[in-house]
Amino acid sequence: MPQWLSEADCKAVLQSLLSAELAAYRGTPAPDWQHPPAIDSLERLHLAACVNEFFRLHETGVEDRLLMTKHIDGWAAIVAQALDDTSGLTFRTSGSTGDPTTHVHHWANIQAETDALIQRLAPVMPIKRVVSWLPLHHLYGLMWGVALPAKLNIPRVSVEGAAMPALAPGDMLVTVPAYWDYLARAGKEWPNKVTGVSSSAPLSAATSDALIQQGLAGLLDIYGSTETGGVATRWRASEPYQLLTHWQRHDTQHLQRVNSDHPVPLLDATQWVDDTHFTVKGRLDDVVIIGGVNVSPQHVARKLCALDDVADCSVRVAGSAASPRLKAFVVPVQDEHETASTIAQATAHWPAAERPVSVTYGASLPTNAMGKLTDW
Numbered sequence: 001m002p003q004w005l006s007e008a009d010c011k012a013v014l015q016s017l018l019s020a021e022l023a024a025y026r027g028t029p030a031p032d033w034q035h036p037p038a039i040d041s042l043e044r045l046h047l048a049a050c051v052n053e054f055f056r057l058h059e060t061g062v063e064d065r066l067l068m069t070k071h072i073d074g075w076a077a078i079v080a081q082a083l084d085d086t087s088g089l090t091f092r093t094s095g096s097t098g099d100p101t102t103h104v105h106h107w108a109n110i111q112a113e114t115d116a117l118i119q120r121l122a123p124v125m126p127i128k129r130v131v132s133w134l135p136l137h138h139l140y141g142l143m144w145g146v147a148l149p150a151k152l153n154i155p156r157v158s159v160e161g162a163a164m165p166a167l168a169p170g171d172m173l174v175t176v177p178a179y180w181d182y183l184a185r186a187g188k189e190w191p192n193k194v195t196g197v198s199s200s201a202p203l204s205a206a207t208s209d210a211l212i213q214q215g216l217a218g219l220l221d222i223y224g225s226t227e228t229g230g231v232a233t234r235w236r237a238s239e240p241y242q243l244l245t246h247w248q249r250h251d252t253q254h255l256q257r258v259n260s261d262h263p264v265p266l267l268d269a270t271q272w273v274d275d276t277h278f279t280v281k282g283r284l285d286d287v288v289i290i291g292g293v294n295v296s297p298q299h300v301a302r303k304l305c306a307l308d309d310v311a312d313c314s315v316r317v318a319g320s321a322a323s324p325r326l327k328a329f330v331v332p333v334q335d336e337h338e339t340a341s342t343i344a345q346a347t348a349h350w351p352a353a354e355r356p357v358s359v360t361y362g363a364s365l366p367t368n369a370m371g372k373l374t375d376w
Contacts, residue, residue, distance in 0.1 A: 003084075004147065004150040004151055005080070005083055005146070005147075005150065006080070006150070007076050007077060007080035008076075009146050009150060010076045010079045010080045010083070011072065011073065011076035012136055012146065012158060013136045013137055013142065013146060014051065014072060014075055014076055014079065015033050015072065015136075016136035016137040016141065016158075017051065017054055017137035018047055018050075018051070018072070019033070020033060021046070021047055021050045022037065022039070022043065022047065022133060023275055025043060025046055025047075026043075026137050027349045030071075033072070036071075036072065038340075039245070043193045044067065044184070045067070048063070048066040048067055051066060051075060051079070052066065052326075053090050053102070054089060054090050054091075054137065055079050055082070055083065055086065055089065055090075056087060056088065056089065056104070057078070057079070057082050057086070058091060059085065059086050059087060060082045060085045060086060062078055062081075062082050062141065062154070064164070065078050066078060066107060069200055076100075076336070078079045079306045087104065087106055087107065088104050088105050088106035088107050088109070088110065089104070089105055089110070089142065090102050090103070090104050090105075091103050091105060091137075091138065091139045091142075091226050092226070093226045093227075093294075096115070098283050101227075103226055103227050105139065105229060109229065109246075109257065110142075110143070110147060110229075111310065112246035112258075113143060113147075113229050113230050113246055114143065114147045114151050115145065115151075115243065115245075116230070116244035116246045117144075117148055117230065117233075117244065118148065118151060118152065119245055120220070120233050120242075120244065121172075121220070123218075123332060124172075124195050124217065124218050126150065126170065126204035127152065127154060127170060127171075127172045127371065128154060128155075128168070128169070128170030128171065129149075129154055129156065129157065129168070129170060129171050129172070130144065130145065130148060130149040130152075130154065130155075130156045130157070130170065130171075130172050131134065131154045131156075131157045131159065131164070131165065131167065131171055131173045131174070132144055132145030132156065132157070132158050132159065132172065132174045132175070133159040133164065133174065133176075133179055134174060134175060134176065134199070136158055138226075139198040139226050139229060140174075140200055140222075140224075140230075141142035142187055143230060144174040144197060144199065145174065152273065158250045159175075161233060163174040167190070167191050167194050168191055168194075169191050169192045169193040170193055170194075171191070171194050171195075172194070172195045172196065172197060173194065173195075173196045173197070174196070175196075175197075175198070175199075175202070176195040176198065176199060176200045176292035177201045177203045177204070177207065177289075177292050178200070178291040179290045179292075180196070180198050180203060180207050180208075180211065180219070181204070181207050181322075181323075183211065184206075184210040184211050184214070186205045187229040188214060189214060189215055189329055190211075190214060190216045190217070191215075192215075192217075193217050194215075194216060194217055195216065195217045195218045195219070195220070196211065196216055196218070196219040196220070197219070197220045197221075197222060198219060198220070198221045199221075199222045199223065199230075200292045200293075201222075201289040201292045201293075201294075202221070202223075202237075202289070203219070203221045204235055204237065204322055205236075205237035205238055206322070207237075208221070208236065208237040209237075210347060218235060219235070220233050220234075220235055221233065221234050221237060221241075223241045223280065225267055227264075227267070228255070228264055228266075230244055231243065231244060231247055231255065231266075232244060232247070232278070239275045239277055240277040240279045241277065241278055241280065242277050243255075243276045243277070243278075245258070246258050248275075249272065249275050249276070250256070250263040250264075251263070252270065252272065253265060253266050253269075253270065254266065267283060267284060267285070267287075268280045268281065268282060268283050268284060269281040269282055269283075269284055286291045286298055287296065288317050288324055288326075289324075290324055290325060290326070290353035291352065291353050293351065293353040295326065295353045295354055297316060297317060297326060298315070299314040300315045300326060300328075300354050301313050301314060301328070303346075303354070304328060304343065304356075307339075307343065307346055308333070308342065309332060309333050309334070309335075309338055309339040309342040309343075310330055310331070310332065310333065310339060310342070310343070311331045311337065312330075312331040312364075312365055313328055313329060313330045313331065313333060313365075314328070314329045314365050314366075314373055315327070315328045315329075315356065316375060318358065319357070319359060325356075325357040326354070326355070326356045326357065327357060327360070328343075328356040328358070328359045328360070329359075329360070329361075329365060329376050330359055330360070330361050330362075331361075331363065331364060331365060331367060332361060336361045339361070340359065340361070343359060360376050362376075
């Protein structure tokens with residue numbers, strides 16, 4: 001029963017969701033909702049299906065009304081009226097580590113996480129406004145950009161472009177490590193009593209320390225995933241993460257929600273300090289975090305190998321540990337220039353984090369004397 005989610009909130013989340021889905025469907029930049037884009041019949045079907053999945057409208061039987069309503073205000077009204085009879089929201093992983101997977105977050109769990117976050121923010125309260133530099137249809141964007149300000153009954157601003165609004169005392173800025181890195185390097189001067197929240201990937205100690213030295217009153221780093229939601233937080237990068245109050249430790253690699261006996265696996269190797277504090281020792285899979293996005297080099301290699309002009313390829317991490325990117329070694333089917341053109345056309349539509357920043361071509365993949373793949 002999301003009593004806190006207003007029709008205006010629904011419209012804001014809808015715009016975020018529809019922008020991302022329409023851009024992905026067309027392979028173009030996100031539309032400007034100041035001038036709503038024309039949508040053909042097939043696009044309408046696709047977008048209606050996405051909205052139905054995200055808001056779980058099929059649980060109420062009103063999903064077909066989306067096809068009879070053309071304006072986004074009408075869709076927001078349908079969603080807002082239906083939410084009280086739905087079980088929660090469906091979030092999708094990015095797909096950068098494989099096929100996207102869906103995860104339902106029930107309203108009770110969203111409520112519990114919101115309450116736990118408010119409790120964790122108590123030392124820096126009161127917060128007068130939340131400025132979210134996150135897509136609102138992502139789990140973190142929904143939690144911090146919609147649910148939290150709604151529960152606190154404070155204004156919220158969603159940054160849709162590259163320009164951040166002027167901040168004022170009492171603001172809380174919520175965004176991802178890549179933007180915090182940018183703000184730290186820009187040497188931004190912060191108004192008094194402005195706090196921040198970093199989500200989606202670990203925040204470096206250097207960035208956190210620099211921002212505090214530049215005047216940011218506090219920066220909360222949150223650990224979690226689309227699968228689990230927010231799990232733990234820390235105010236300093238040098239400190240261990242502290243479990244949010246709606247979670248408890250099950251064993252070294254599993255958590256369980258309070259009042260639940262169902263263990264939930266963690267995606268990272270962890271070292272526990274006690275029953276509520278732990279440090280993260282790296283991913284258990286081959287995923288690397290690039291610009292706040294989880295990316296699997298093997299997944300990117302499979303996408304490159306699926307191109308017609310690519311006979312074989314290998315993808316590895318390049319660049320510094322603080323700013324990793326991907327590089328590729330490619331064996332062309334025939335002509336190197338044709339393969340390069342094919343790769344350029346394909347990757348232009350990929351998420352930035354998945355695009356190799358350099359591509360090396362050769363007759364065969366580099367290997368050592370034992371026949372094992374090597375770096376290049």
